[in-house]
Amino acid sequence: MHPAAIAFRDPAALHARAEIAGVRRLTLAPGYETTVVVPDGAWARLPDGHPERFAPTAFTRDSGLVELFRVPRTVADLDSLAAFVPTLGDPTPVTLGGADDPGGLAVTHVSAESGLRPGLHVDNHQNLPYAAREKARRRLCVNLGPGSRYLLLADTDIKSVCRTVHERYESHHPRTADLRLYVTLRRPVHVLRLRIDPGEGWLAPTAVLPYDESTEGQELPSVTGSWLGHWGRGVCGALI
Template sequence: MPLHIAFRDPAALRARCEVSTVRTTRPEETSHEPGAVVPTGQWRPMADADIRAVTAPRRPLDSTLVEIVQPSYRGGLPLEDLPRSLGDPDAVYLGQALAKPDMITTTENYATGRLLGLHLDNWDKLPYAEKHTGRRRLCLNLGPGTRYIILGNIDAQAVCRAVHPADSTQRYPHTDDYRSYVASGRSIRVFRIRLAPGEGYVAPTEYLLHDGSTEAENHPSAAAFWLGRWPCGILPSLA
């Protein structure tokens, strides 16, 4: 299933979301891993066709949906305890990450010291047939700056089928599949959603190409992350 965003107001979604395409990094771009997938940077407003493309079906599978949310959180409370009031007491706190200002993407491979670019998470280590059933990630922007979540419009199973047509069902979809897909000349649209401090998202980061971004922002942004199973609509929506 492709990118689907749960929203009620198209105008609210359009106001915080832009669209672009991707490319692979060049050898001289040493901040990122070789062949990493990154946005082209040519962001444009959402058109009506983009709104229709990300509209969730009538009976969506919660584990594949993206939601733009505002979790109820008061500064000073333990972040580890937040999920108890947010619909999944078994959610796992993954910790915090600080993004410097003006980062095209934010996630670093600590083994190499380079940025991953847009990627898939793999906390649940799910094979092809189960990749769409993984837990979703909740992110809360702690500020002080604005940040973005960037999401690809084509899911991990579809990319795995395209890159490995002979044995896709025997594989574990991986970030490298997306890199091969883009390097072969195939196109992926990406959607950049703006998140002010106190705002967040719930997204299937095991299933969709994604990463954070602070591109063109002047302030750093810290974010807290959890992994869990939140029913769609249980958190206050911002779109």
């Protein structure tokens, strides 16, 4: 199983803003799809030495890297954020629009198809097959505040999941249902929770790593803007 590859210079900085928990199945809950995977809520600090488990290796592609960054102070709303994103190296990023989420949500994303919350999920805008999955665009998301929020990342990627739940995984198109089956089979999954404060953002391979966002425990709402694109590592500068 391949964990998230998170870019960081200081393990203590990652340790200070990260927590880890298990997952559980949630079935027939109002506002959610029929059966979803969500954090179990038993958040704990990363064990000592654990941040190094998520360090990128020499084989980590730019497209597979999780990066946290801070936007310039001139980026204060969705309009200025929309002007900032094309300067990062992909001249044709795909806008996913904005979201305005209240505090107190265990997961924030809502499926455009179902109108319901999918829980931990993979993005499938390009619907790439197993063999080409790493070529997918990364997702960029910026928290414009006023509240803080969290990026949720599974520590198991969807290709590892597919190798477990499908015999002919090489020709399969990975999807969120694969993760749900994996958890139903009681395979181990943990989820990281990374705090994203106002003025901060993240890049992540959300077509490969199951993810969501959360405002759990936050009193203030938070506005975000999101894009998909092909960005090299380090284009925004390192936050941690």
